[in-house]
Amino acid sequence: MSHTPAPSAPSAASAADPRRETVVVFALSLAAMVVSMMQTLPVPILGLIRADLGVSTADVSWVTTATLLSAAVFTPLLGRFGDQHGKKPTLVAVLGVMVAGSVVAALATSLPLLILGRVLQGAATAIFPLALSVLREEVRPQKLPGAMSLVSGTLAFGSGLALVATGLLTSGSGADYRNAFWMATGFAALALLAVALLVPATRHKTGGRTDLLGAFTLGLTLLLLLLPISQGNEWGWTSGRTLGAFAGAAVMAAVWVRTELKVREPLVDMKMFVHRPVLMANLAGVLVGFGMFANFLGVSYLVQMPQALTGYGFDASILRASVQFLLPGAIVSLLASPIGGMLVRHRGPRTALALAAGLGALGFAWLGLDHGHTVSVIGAGIVVGAAVSFGYAAMPAVIMASVPHHQSGIANGINSISRSTGSAIGSAVVTTILASQTLDHLPAGVPPLPAESGFTLTFWIGAAAFALVAAIAGLGLRPRPATRTTPANVPAAAPEKVTAV
Structure with a gap:
């Protein structure tokens, strides 16, 4: 059955004044970048936090887990709320919450307070789907793919930038991890001002009730799914808590689907949710998110290995690992964003996703074959960074071409969750x-260190993930000739462009 949404015309002001479009894209790109920074910000400083607060490794892992779980609960709810009651007010409110959460995290003197701050920061993940919905209103159709690609590209760049900036702020003796959260506060305040002053008020509002029961059941489903994924290594993958949480997630997923089928105004339209292009975009989101985190964590751990003890690695400090090995890929991911937008516009998102898959598989295969030379690790990271950027450019274009205007916020919210889920899985797998896989023969008193084979396996799994993305682009998004149509929201595409079917 054909499903082609009606085109959404941007405002007369934005159509007449390209500079206004540029300003809006800048503000939303800054906001998206800051949100993505919050996800990876504490990764390099977990050891400092653990030592300063006197908590265990298992307990400090909640600093990252809390943000992931918060994002899973609030992103679909706030994405739908923005569609119904106004995107700009929702954006401003969410950014205000992120500023407050950053301040709480910077001032926290105990783990519970720090976790509270991280929960508030995680709620801001809803900015991304809201930003894409605003772009759909404010940007001319011929410029929309490039604008969406630039905003999407800042996600990969922000994640890498946070690792680098945190490494810079916490290098040297006597480093204070709170400096990283004060930096986050400054960036969050800047994003809040940019959106409040530069993004126009929302014109399209669907109104209606907020499906609180659907939001609750979906949030609980995601909590029960992501909690064991992120904590399984500490709990034990076959422990009662882990298996029980997965079983609970399966039960709650069934309850959520039943709830959404019965509610008059559901949070998620099930027909939209299982619509083939949307479903394929979400599966691609899981895989690309997995690849991004497998690259970040795998490379970061690899280069910090002490070569004298392990026989491999680069003896890199956190600062060197961030600046020399991770920053180049983050910069390339940002530079690749407009190229991804041009590719989406002229060749379609299917081609962009296929290129992302090829580059990602190539980059990880390069790491799997040769991770003993600096040029290989940096070069492969650059290739993977471009792959992630192209993937992030393609997925929103598929979504926007496949759902009606009033569902764009929630549809992109679900896609955002799919990427976060993939990142959580990537972190857990790595x-x-x-x-x-640890080394057997280490001097007494040296903590267990991973064997090189563990990194090799990680990189080949990353290559396999992007190979699956290639299958999605080649088969899952292949147009069906009998119902081929031209999507309204991705203009000027080549014949192989994704169609809504």
């Missing part, structure tokens, strides 16, 4: 592999 951690589990490196913890399970």
